[in-house]
Amino acid sequence: MVREELQATAGLAHLDLSEDEAAAALPAFELMLEYFAAMKAADEDEGAFGVPVLDLPPTTQAFSAGNRLRFDATANNSNNTNSNPLYNLANELLNRSPESENRFVVIPNVL
């Protein structure tokens, strides 16, 4: 079961795992999943949490300090462009693409 799950997971993650690589990764993958599975004990471990862990809401962020919104302005219009390190980098970014042409990023697509 786990072997197929590993390959299916590798497909979702776009990791090009060869048969050998998959076989090599499998023991560590299984061992960690086994370790993760031990979390099930927490469901009924009121000693550890004071309450059943299933009654606790999930935490996705440790703290929340209220709403954070950005003012709708373009970096180019900002009066203090130096304060925004992302300002005016388009050409620099394009230069970092492994392949580009006429300002487009190029990728292969053999039909």
Added chain:
Amino acid sequence: MMKYQSFIGLEVHIHLLTKSKAFCSCRAAFGDEPNSNVCPVCMGYPGVLPALNGEAMRMGAVVARALNCTLSPKTWFERKQYFYPDMPKNYQISQFASPLGVDGWVDIPAGGGGPASSAAGTATKRIRIKECHLEEDAGKMIHAGNVSLVDYNRAGTSLLEIVTEPDFETGAEAECYVQQLRRTVRYLGVCDGNMEEGSLRCDANVSVNLRGQGLGSKVEIKNLNSSRFVRLGLDYEIERQVALVEKGGMVRQETRLWNENRDQTETMRVKESSNDYRFFPEPDLPPFSADAGFISSVEAGLVELPFDRERRVGSEFGLSREQVTIVCEERAFADYFEAAVAEAERLGMDKKVAAERVAIWMTGELKRVMNRDGLGAADVGALKVTGARLAAIVALVASGRISGKIARQLFDAALVEEAEPADIVAARGWELVVDPARIAAAVEEAIAAEPSAFSGAAAATAGGDVGKARTLSAFLVGKAIGASGGKAEPGLVKAAVEARVTAAATAL
């Protein structure tokens, strides 16, 4: 068709008219040089973080409220994960568990067709809006031979996805909804509604089943990039599915594309069961609670919607249904109308009369000129002839200070000159002559020039030949106006001519 029931749900994506993208400060614009509006954030560079645009949230919530959705008191974003070359992070920041707004509705005319609103009593059908959620758009890929070219200008721009329940039954209903939604978002000023440029995109899901049997197996239709294609594509698809089921076949769950050249839908991909988006809450953005300030900014954005406005403009101003439809096509056009009428009233005109005259101008001359110049109704604000200036022209005619013919010349002049109509009239000497002495002089000149016509009119009047008397008098009026250089006010001239003819007849 009665044997079968069809179910159509629509997913409409609209580009919000924010200045910057949803999560970075890059310009959100269509048609710029490829990869010019990009930064490390929207290019998915290492180390950067999204920063949520407050205006995207506000605009999205305004649409949700306009569609009668309930705003979620607390919303957040999720990462929707799949790999695609035009999606820089290989996940899309979207909303899954807590859409901006949920459980709304809109009414459309039953069976589709014209606008539902204006005619009171028209049967309507309620379409349930499942949700409105905010997300980021992807870039664009162009296929060129054995390579693809990727442009990330669009990547990260703010999209609102509006999802309906499967409440439409025909292509016409769906088309009507899309047109209505397009007008609504344009009225709200949150989207330009341009389907050709992809600012408003429509995907559909369609299923058919024996009536009373519930939903059938669902087919997704993409590439419906005009409201007409929405109708054609869905009608085609319903027919296709019914024919399939009639023959005892099964509808395959798949995604199909509308091919506008062949007027048919075609298989794009068969639904992959392995599609697993692995949604989880976006850890880089804190949750958002709709506080009082936010809610009031949303409520402030809820302008009167097309339907309501049509209904009000129809009854308040006494316009015909056709006039209402044209006047209310765009919010700017309707604003122009109401501003013109208000100004004409201020200038002393009766409201209904003013409305009628302004509507005639707007649906006639104004529309013609705008069409000629390639302007849409929404661009009316760009004209030099503002609503107030149109009102001035209408009032000048109503007060008899210029003729209808002069009014058209005046309108043409006002289109190109940055000047008040009254000033143009004065500068050109277009004002009608109303001075009794000058009118009388012109009338005497006409009588002197056409003595036989004058005596004939007097004789006909005395003899009770009303028709002949009227014809000859009108002839004299024309001559008198001519004698004034075309400037004598026709009503006054007519009265003066008639007075002279009557006096002469009495003397006979």
Added chain:
Amino acid sequence: MSRTVLQDGFSAYLDAWEARIGSFLEKDAETIAGSAVLGADREPGYASDSTKGVLRGLPFGVKDNIAVKDMRLSCGSRLLDGFRSPYSATAVARLAAVGAMPAGKTNMDEFGMGSSTDNSAFMRTNNPWDVERVAGGSSGGSAAAVAAGLVPFALGSDTGGSVRQPANFCGVVGLKPTYGAVSRFGLVAYASSLETIGVLADSVARARTVFAAMRGADPLDQTSFDAPADAPSLLPLGGKPAEPRAIGVLSPSAVAKALASTLSGQAGPAGNGGPDEAAREASAAAMLEPEVALGFEAAKEGLRALGHRLVDVELPSLKYGVPAYYTIATAEASANLARFDGIRYGNRPAYAENPDGLIDGARGSGFGDEVKLRILLGTFVLRSGFQDRYYLRAQRIRTGIRLDFNRVLAGVDAVLMPVFPTRAFGRGERGLSPFAQKAADLFTCCANLAGLPALAFPTGVEGGLPVGVQLVGKAFGEGLLLDVAEGYEAAHPIARPAGYRAFWG
């Protein structure tokens, strides 16, 4: 300040140490040597004015997953070999604004995934105390560079202990700030909700100065915060003794015992290595090495002697910390690392037929084994049908751990615990298995799960290697932890490795 104390021998000193420890992937030797012309024109990208500011003239190392404009940003990965950052991290810019100069990029475990820095695609970093041993990880390069005196401080990132553990291995101070206290903008994300940029420094006072300069809300990171007005002050002690505090002591042996009892008997999904293999290995990995235990007891004595009140505390939820931590960290990592596809930047295979081939090829050949393993785990725990069992359960446990810390910290000012069960370990047979290295994160990862600040500081040397402890405090309570540690340092000066020379004032 640095130039006046620099001596001619520094370049040779730097080269000699680097040949032995290999802490930098890229370095600007001139900046480090302080021979560069100080002035605003030198680093136009930072608007820096290194003639003023509390850190004027001081070079610092930057972990190679933190962006410095025009410097490499490889994250220790082949996939990003040769990639240079077009922008600087907020933390780096803020340090530059007070006169510090980024002097190079330090080695690390690929994308921060590891405890030894041996998972770097480029080179090994050795421990300055014993070059046969690792420097720890994942911020091993930063820790080694500071320990050897090559820079006075360095930036690291701490996702589950990656600042504190290498600091502990190398005998330097390691501060993991409160989550969000320092902007993450410019930190290449591994596990976004857990990690912070942290400081590795040659003294507690230096860590304090650096942290004070970096912290604060940043519009480019909407999860960053300003400290509340009532947060403990960051003003230096200035030689005064630290105020006596109530310090909760977590008993390491109790934790290990709890682990052994709870985690055993849980059958794994496959049972490949026996049903309890993971549990057995995990509890074994949690046992303190005798030298570490000795160091811990000595630190308790030292703190007591300084007038602090030590009370025993328990954190029963801690035993679930590591699996919950790795579930969350790998889940977030699987999404965070999805952007590395060889399309817009980075390295792509020489030939591919189509986009999928390109993406698979770039990732397949660009990522190392440990990174692939963690991406696989993270992808798996988020798959539909598995989320409840893994990801969601881990996030609930995380809530429990937060509440557990809140409960304990309501009664004490800080919690004292070990940093890592062992001192710097060796390689191969003398090392720890990859699984044991993960399980041994139990003392560090919980502060990340709870978002709390934690400060690791050296307390002595046992068997020729540094040992130390960590203090975990209340959110935004860095000042209090720094006070206690600075007081400790005043009484117990930090030991330095053989050959160390103090070049930095």
